[in-house]
Amino acid sequence: MTSILRQMINVNKTTRISSMTYKQFLSTKADDPIQSHIGKLVKGNKIVVFMKGVPQAPRCGFSNAVVDILNIHKAKFEAHDVLIDESLRNGIKEYSNWPTIPQVFIDGEFIGGCDIMLELHRSGELDKILEKNTQEKPAA
């Protein structure tokens, strides 16, 4: 009898703990100041790039290629240097669930990194995406 009671208590404890963990898990993203900060950053401009270095002096070939592609299309964009902010560097990977830098966001939507931008550029799809983008929110 005692052992059954004990088991019941244990089960109850376990359930309570796991439900707390689940609640914590659910609230992690919204409560994480870095994630909510990134959420604002990606919507801060029509095109937002997270890169290594700055557009005038990229410090990674892949970041440089993304800047080149956007410049070819004469697209205005906002850039954030992840090399000067370790929390941003790790946080952006978590935000988009994408493991590498650079990362390009258009209209707050994650588009891709260097390979995807290059492929969209070559196929002509980037023109369409950017065109749509400009039409919806004309450049100031």
Added chain:
Amino acid sequence: MMSTASKCVENCIRAKLQKRFNPKVLQLVNESYMHNVPKDSETHFKVVIVSDEFEGMPLIKVLDLKNLFKRIATEPDQKKQMLQRHRLVNTILTDELKSGVHALSIVAKSPNQWKDEPVESSPNCRGGFGK
């Protein structure tokens, strides 16, 4: 960071991609030497993969979700549209990307999309200190 000539990361990536995609073409190049990392590192890779698995799978997220859901209702094959080719490759290699591999350049195509052209090597490093 790996600094051994044993190619264990490279072999592991190759085995995982082979098993998951049964690819028609699988090229894996260790491009770490192009970067500011110790000799024989396994940190930067380029993968070219051609597989039937990628048939009907888009490159980027399909933004017109409403239309997509309608199509899924009538054509179950459209479910694949929810997946993205590069994301799928990244998912298969999650462990490697979390433990040392920090650059993975991907060319992922279906046999129909694949034109047997030489794939250019990745852009040169610009001094990001192997980061």
